[in-house]
Amino acid sequence: MIKILAFFASAMLFAAGAEAAPKAKARAKPEPARAVATARIEAPILPTMEGQRVAEWIAASNDNHALPYAVLDKKAATLILYSAKGKPLYQVPVLIGIAAGDDATPGVGSKNLSQIGPAEKTTPAGRFLAKFGYAAGHQRVLWVDYTNSVAIHTIPPDSPKKEQRRERMLSAKGDDNRITFGCINVPRVFYGKSLRPLFQKKGGYVYVLPDTRPLEEVFPRLRVHTLAARAAPL
16 A cells, blocks of 8 residues: 555656646636646555554754655655654655665675675665765766665666566556565656755765564664654653
8 A cells, every 4th residue: 555655656757847738728817826736636645554653753953953754664665754853755665676675794895786685685674874975987876885885866867678677666556566685676757856956065874674674673763763762642
């Protein structure tokens, strides 16, 4: 269900906000920009249960240190972008590492792509301070885990056609989104018009939820927040 809703959100982003032309006279006076903007239908943002827990903890504890942040749920293959004040802004589908797993293989970041084995193609889980920088080929990317060469970027233009990355991203299924070497692919329009403007000045945090390890093992402070919430008087 989450992937299906994210699929519709992605479709809207790929359309770059294009709207159907109203059936009106050719010389009709255009609507004010404000009226057009408010008339746009936005897809609902529906985090998973674990994603909601993490988002609530971040907002309650100010764990993001007044920086924008993103919560990526690998199991649902979706990413939700939040403002520095914790307001959810967009939800989009993502492509992640082929292999399930939450820890990067030691030294994988120094290997050539051809040297990385199937089991090493994981997207590590955890809390990362992400900042923009350059990758091979002078491509500017949002580095999530620079040591292990994990970044957020759009689908590479030179990716093999047989991988069908764009089709996988737009698919309503959630089990076909594991195709990368570990990096996180996002829709191009979302990357250029939403993520980059928000993160390009000071960076931001990226919280990658686990798919094999317990959630509170990856985010130990979440356990403290949960216990405090349970102990609070009604």
